[in-house]
Amino acid sequence: MKLPRQILCPDGKTEVEHTPDSSRARSSWVVRSFTNRLAEPLRRLLAGDSLSEAQVKAEEKKKDNKDSRAVSALKLEKRASEFGEMVVMKTLKSEELDRIMLDEQGSIKRQKVEGAVHVVDDDQQGSSLQRRRRQLQPRGDCPYLDTVNRQVLDFDFEKKCSVSLEKLDVYACLVCGKYYQGRRKNTHAYTHSLEADHHVYINLQNEKVYCLPDGYEILDPSLDDIRHILNPRFTVEQVAQLDKNRQWSRALDGSDYLPGMVGLNKLQGTDFMNVTIQSLMRVTPFRNFFLIPENYQHCQSSLVQCFGELTRKIWHARNFKGQVSPHEFLQAVTEVSKKRFCIGQQSDPLEFLQWLLKALHAELKNSKNNSVIYDCFQGEFEVMKETDGKTGDDDVLMEKSRMPFLVLGLDLPPQPLFKDVMDKSIIPQVSLFDILKKFDGDTATEVVRPQRAWMKYRITKLPKYLILHMQRFKENNFFIEKNPTIVNFPLKNLELKDYIPLPRKIEKSPSKYDLIANLVHDGRPKEGSYRVFVHRKSEELWYEMQNLHVSETLPQMVALSEAYLQIYEQHH
Template identity: 25%
Template sequence: MKKQVCRSNKSPWVCLTCSSVHCGRYVNGHAKKHYEDAQIPLTNHKKTEKQEKVQHTVCMDCSSYSTYCYRCDDFVVNDTKLGLVQKVREHLQNLENSAFTADRHRKRKLLENSSLNSKLLKVNGSTTALCATGLRNLGNTCFMNAILQSLSNIQQFCCYFKELPAVELRNGKTAGRRTYHTRSQGDNNVSLVEEFRKTLCALWQGSQTAFSPESLFYVVWKIMPNFRGYQQQDAHEFMRYLLDHLHLELQGGFNGVSRSVILQENSGLSASNKCCINGASTVVTAIFGGILQNEVNCLICGTESRKFDPFLDCLRSFTDLEELDETELYMCHKCKKKQKSTKKFWIQKLPKVLCLHLKRFHWTAYLRNKVDTYVEFPLRGLDMKCYLLEPENSGPESCLYDLAAVVVHHGSGVGSGHYTAYATHEGRWFHFNDSTVTLTDEETVVKAKAYILFYVERQAKSGSDKL
């Protein structure tokens, strides 16, 4: 294969007409330009019938092997009658496999001899190689990649799934064990928990630079219709759907065995840490679940109404006192009619992992615009004590949180742009940009225009640690 025009080695796409390799639209866009140039009419020479058919419309991602048609402006899931697309995939994979061993050896030698390489770090006098793995973009799936990388760095949550046994499906095969497939295949026998588990296991093995979450994305398409297609999606909405469906599957179990039982056996989470949402507790509610107290006061007679609601993340200014307007009159049981009232939220129980979603998008008449204002956030010691209903009952460090991950949206609109994530792992900060993972520092992290912040509850020091 020959490479023309583009010198970048990021996001390579091969034209299935002429085998030219160019970079994708999120690098320099040379693959798309190659297609557009091929559509320019020939003025100096008369077109032959063969030239009219050669339009360079279809290309293939050399990393994920997904196929894209520029004329349709969409990914292609079908193949030719002779299975030519699959043959190209197998050829590319054979090339990758044959070069993998030699390339891995060359890179290892290079890393060993390069003291300036960013993938080496001095830890306690010894050299440690970077073991983080990127996630390949399957077609505007950066929203999913950013959330998966963030969750993979929430240790208690991630370790629970990695320690789960592999699920055997009813056909006797491990869930999602397929290399290539079309999204239209009629396989309802899928497990989100199993594919999530396998993805988390792959991310910190250090055996590859990038992992393709193809099987997980297939399951997402099956059970979350909102995320079908290759258009850009909202990362926070995806996170909520993902956690909800993980919670529901863990409640129901697989092969008739509820994984709520495994939660009690393996996770080390006490019953007091569990917040039940929609039935039995799971690791999702045990870690992300808290309890809000919704307090409404009648402005006429002073009657107070309290309601407790579970929550999975803190959004906006929940704890501000709010006077309800005329369209939200409260039915006062003492006055026996709807009255003006005030509403205030208190946090009755904090979650182990606090998810803060910044409202970066707002609707105008026809568009959803982005709020690009920088919001300062602490890396350590976020104190939530002043938002608690009963702060006097909390321990000295039980309300302190340290930052674990940040999801950032780059661009101007919710339906466009790009998502990346910052996360800390074993004391080091990483920047996750799809397939690319780089070491970074705290100064860079705090300058990010955060969209979602993941804070982890600080563990109280034991008596032996205080001596």
């Protein structure tokens, strides 16, 4: 049903059009306009009033202005109707002349020539009392959808305008992939649409797609894949099937990749961060927590939000590329750590891992000081400290305390000071069970600083995921020395209670562990590189990962590596 339209007539009144054909309405006010023009002089003539020639011309000019104004309004209405909009021309209360203009999008703007300034319509801002807003209707038939270029889209970088470097109200051009701010007139995105003839943009916050400079929203299901790349989503059912999925995915460039096994771009000395992230991705409850944004939507920390986004991109099965860049996450790390970890500066994975776990816990902890980090990695051991008394050598002071831990540090046996000529090519080896005796409660470890003491450790609570650190690097007054000792460790069924006496209350709890990640250091101290061996549960296979390099490897190669950090999963 077509709605009736109001037509502005020359006499200043409005007439409602009830028929589809507008010719009747036009003819009615045209006839009345000429009648009114003749009625006034005739009335004065019959009344005996004499009109001067100047007065007659003034009356005719006034009538002509009204006629031209009405004709302009009709032309304006006809042009606006081409945009599919119903234009209602209301009678203006003021007798002053108004100038009516039509902009490029078909929205009507009115502006006073004299007197008070009239309100100009704005699609973006202004209250309803002070501004008239004209909402453009969303469309699904945008003619510029074929210009979208998915090959150039990359949402891994920090979301800020490439011109103003602002982070608010940022849009991505789906034609060239660059970021610009705003979509109103005179904004960077609006200007780019006119200069480069690029018309399709997506809001990086609410994921709405717009056509610029027209300004209408595009509703088309063919753009859903771009939204999934911008902000990957997982359901609870999909998360539960991740460790069972064996299907490979194919990127737009034709490369195949395994979800969860994608390479990470190296950003100049950030391999320590890449291997740490890949190791944490094997911790199932930790990973599952960050795959569901609702679990941490209350947290406003950029570190938590960026780490969650990076986790979802690593495990996403419909990526446009076979690799992911941790650039945005690294920017958040640099800001939160106050440049302790940054691009171009090689760091220790152990230091980064400990800092990251503590920083995430600080943002996610609840009222009971608990979080998913403590649920996964926190254990507890008992420390017995023996120190010499001040009165004599026989006087020994005993101190006993309990301390939580996230990482267990294991001491490697020192290298011999003098090597035999025949033993130069022999690399020393040690069993993991031998260095775990440090935590049996009987083995004493001598500590010199801050005072000489003997420390005994005994594990009182086992974590669900056990992180072991082989202390390979020792720093003296001159240089940092690396211990190349090979640690022999099992890949499966590491039974701790056979080598570490456990308290009775945890004897019945699971004490058997399986290796899921083995982080390795290659080369000299401060000059080497890091790589990691990770276990894929769905295939029961091992993969070697170093930045963008991802390849399948043999379990024997994992056992022969110089382990630096290991993550074991509790076996149920």
